[in-house]
Amino acid sequence: MTVIEKLKSLSIILPPVSGPFGSYIPAKRVGNLIYVAGQLPMKDGKLMATGQVPSKCSVELAIEAAKQCVVNGLAAVNGLPGGVDQIVGVARVGAFVSSDTAFTEQPKIANGASDLLQQIFGPAGQHARAAVGVNTLPRDGSVEIEFIFECAS
Amino acid sequence: MTVIEKLKSLSIILPPVSGPFGSYIPAKRVGNLIYVAGQLPMKDGKLMATGQVPSKCSVELAIEAAKQCVVNGLAAVNGLPGGVDQIVGVARVGAFVSSDTAFTEQPKIANGASDLLQQIFGPAGQHARAAVGVNTLPRDGSVEIEFIFECAS
C-alpha cells in the first residue's frame, strides 16, 4: 500500500500546505532525509489550539493538535517532488509544547503525533523523539512539531 | 579499543535502556546516523535531578545529570543491532536545561555531557551542540539531552 493509499484508508485528507509563516520552506529534502519545518496545529486556516498547556489549552486538545501537526507535516512533504510516497520511515520527531511551568507531561501530548505516525507507517514509523516544554510558541500555538523523514535513495 | 572496552576502562556500566516514556523508540539508525531520543537523567529507575536550575536543582547536580544522560543515550544505542561499537563519532548534542528565567549558564551543564563524550570517543567525540534553557521538562527532569551519532557505513 502506498502512503497515499494508507492515508485514505485512515480517512486522512492532506490539507493544502500550512504556512510557511516566515521566509523558510515547509520541507526540504537533502540526500535521503527530508527535514520538515516546525508545524503548528493549523486547521482550516486557523490554529486549533492556542496558549500554554494546561491553563489555556487542555491536555486533550493539545493531543489532537499534535496529530494535526503530523497531518500538516505530511502535507508539507506532499508539496515536494515525489510527494509523501517517497517516505520510507520516520527518523526523528521534535515536539515543543507551550507549557505552564508546573506542567511536565509533554510526552503525553507528543504521543498524539508519534502514535499517528506509527499508525500510518507501521514499524517504519517508529522514531527517536525529543519532547520539551517551552514558555511560548509562534502565533501562541500550543504545540509545534518538526519531523525528519527517511526516503529511499 | 572498542567502545565497550573504553567504557569498561572508564568504569562505565551501561544500564538497561531508560524509557521510552512515550510511543517512540530510544534510538533509530538512518543511513550513517543514529538519532537518540531526548534522554532524561534516569538512574536506577528514577530521576536523579528534578526541577529548575538553580532554584530546585544545583548546577553541580545538573552537571552530573548531564553525564547520566550520556550513559543512558549510549545504553539506548546499545539496544540497537550493532550496539555502541558501531559508533565512530558524535555529530550533535542538543541539551535542554530546565531553568529559572534568570539562569544563563546552560553551557556549563551541557559540558557534563560533552566532556564525557570526548573522554569516551576522543577527538571523534567532538561535536556541534545547542544548549538552551526551557521553563519545564518531562517528568520535571532538570535536563534532557538528545544525540546524533555517526556510524561507519
Next chain:
Amino acid sequence: MTVIEKLKSLSIILPPVSGPFGSYIPAKRVGNLIYVAGQLPMKDGKLMATGQVPSKCSVELAIEAAKQCVVNGLAAVNGLPGGVDQIVGVARVGAFVSSDTAFTEQPKIANGASDLLQQIFGPAGQHARAAVGVNTLPRDGSVEIEFIFECAS
C-alpha cells in the same frame, strides 16, 4: 560565484570564530551534512542583544542579532577544512528566541537569519526551520540559532 565571493559582494566579512562557549566544537561535518553549533549573536567579542524579547531586547535588535548568528555560523564553517565554499545548500535552521511569555512573534526574528541565508545562497539557501520561544538562553543572549548545511559529496 563562490560563497566567499558572494559574501564579499554583500560586504559581509567573516569574523574570527565565535566561541565555543563550552566543550564542543563550532561545526562538524558528517557525510554531506555540516552541523553548526547554536550560535549566539556575538559581535566584536560581546553579545549584541541580551535578555528576553521584547521587554529587554527590541524585536528590531533581535532581528539584527539573528543575522549576526548567520555570520557567526558561516565563520564556524569557514574554520573547517574546505571552508564555506563547500556549502551547497541550507537544510535546516533551528532558532531559539529568549521570549517574554506573552511574545509570540519568533518567526519575525528568525526571518532575519532566513532572509540572509537566501540572499547569500539563493534558492539553495531555502531551508526547513523550527523557531520557538524559550524563557532563557546561555549568557543571556536574546537569540541562539543552529544550522545544518548541505555539502557536495
